[in-house]
Ligand SMILES: Nc1ncnc2c1ncn2[C@@H]1O[C@H](COP(=O)(O)OP(=O)(O)O)[C@@H](O)[C@H]1O
């Protein structure tokens with residue numbers, strides 16, 4: 001029981017398939033309260049699917065997910081909605097609402113979940129933007145922002161509702177190395193200042209070492225190793241070694257590069273996968 | 280491939296798709312009556328549906344009324360019933376052409392825009408982001424579009440009816456030399472309120488069809504920009520076909 005209460009998120013034997021494509025094949029993962037967990041794995045290994053299952057954007061085929069000791073994998077939409085208020089998520093490309101200004105994006109959760117007045121929402125939005133290092137961007141549209149700024153705004157939106165858990169989907173992908181490092185700093189800062197539990201997924205090892213208290217590697221649908229950054233660096237598992245050293249020869253087989261064109265499914269998801277449609 | 284298999288697999292795919300559209304439709308209805316309503320979004324969408332389609336609807340209706348007058352005049356002249364042109368234009372516009380042509384134009388202008396916008400939101404994970412901010416995308420995105428369509432398509436049809444009748448009048452009086460008073464008398468004497476109601480009922484259904492199919496296509500878009508393009512095309516094709524087919528059945532039922 002003592003141990004249990006220190007576990008914020010527990011995933012057991014999680015399975016998820018898309019047709020013939022068996023993406024997750026029994027994932028087990030425990031994230032402690034206040035911990036920063038990083039899940040590493042190659043492109044298409046199912047990292048995004050894993051965190052979308054955790055936040056209830058996808059329905060697992062099998063297995064259970066517990067948050068604060070409560071099972072959340074069998075909740076209906078209404079109950080899940082309450083659970084989602086504990087979460088904030090930073091999407092891979094920001095997923096900012098492009099019909100709204102920056103401050104309206106950041107204040108979206110507040111406008112819909114609280115009864116705050118407009119000017120208070122705007123004030124809080126500015127505070128959160130300042131927290132992620134942005135000033136005087138309130139009235140810009142998302143299309144006017146650079147990639148790094150989009151991620152910051154998205155992060156400000158995720159923390160605006162003061163979540164207990166933050167999920168980061170490839171926080172450093174698609175931005176230049178300097179901006180990536182600034183984002184890493186920011187993630188570390190978020191944990192210190194906001195005292196949140198976080199799960200980040202990435203294939204960027206530099207980022208993983210910097211932001212992770214512990215690192216877990218996802219390979220062929222399972223977590224094959226979990227450990228502190230030092231333990232991972234000194235891992236004897238040849239798959240882990242190949243991945244962290246970024247070598248193309250080894251147990252992980254590289255597919256013919258011509259087959260590795262941007263997988264379209266990465267972002268688009270079939271309607272039927274939504275929890276909402278199960279009601 | 281075995282032709283039976285081919286037909287079979289297409290039928291199954293079609294039924295699956297139809298089933299998913301019906302589920303989305305039922306969920307939309309479920310959310311419509313649950314406050315709070317997103318008034319801002321609803322007004323924005325009403326403006327979008329109304330303003331976007333108004334010009335094309337006006338032009339379509341005007342020329343349709345005009346050609347109807349011209350065409351029916353040629354026919355009626357052969358048995359000396361030229362004065363009936365007003366009746367034909369009024370009945371055809373209000374019962375059939377007003378709603379059907381408006382429906383087709385709206386699905387082209389508005390249905391495509393809905394599918395493209397929602398499809399983009401889907402592939403850029405904005406719809407997922409709504410869930411994570413504890414906002415239901417059906418309520419927030421589909422309900423306002425649905426309401427806007429079922430309100431604004433009938434409004435557009437009323438305009439189409441009036442403009443079509445005026446177009447017919449213009450051609451009859453200015454070009455064909457019909458007596459203006461006689462033309463209007465023929466229009467009013469035979470036009471029943473019922474004709475208008477049938478047209479508006481159709482418009483209501485067409486609004487529903489356009490919003491449901493287009494939003495469904497947008498929500499199920501998959502695979503980046505290409506997927507959004509596909510969703511947009513399918514939204515227009517499927518809503519247009521559904522409008523034409525259901526139009527026949529509504530007419531047949533109310534005959
Ligand atoms: N909604 C979906 N429908 C079908 N296949 C999907 C869907 N989402 C993800 N996939 C598939 O799952 C696999 C893992 O995807 P993902 O989790 O996005 O990988 P990554 O580790 O790069 O984030 C990929 O093969 C992808 O094609």
Ligand SMILES: [Mg+2]
Pocket residue numbers: 047048092169170266
């Ligand atoms: Mg991913």
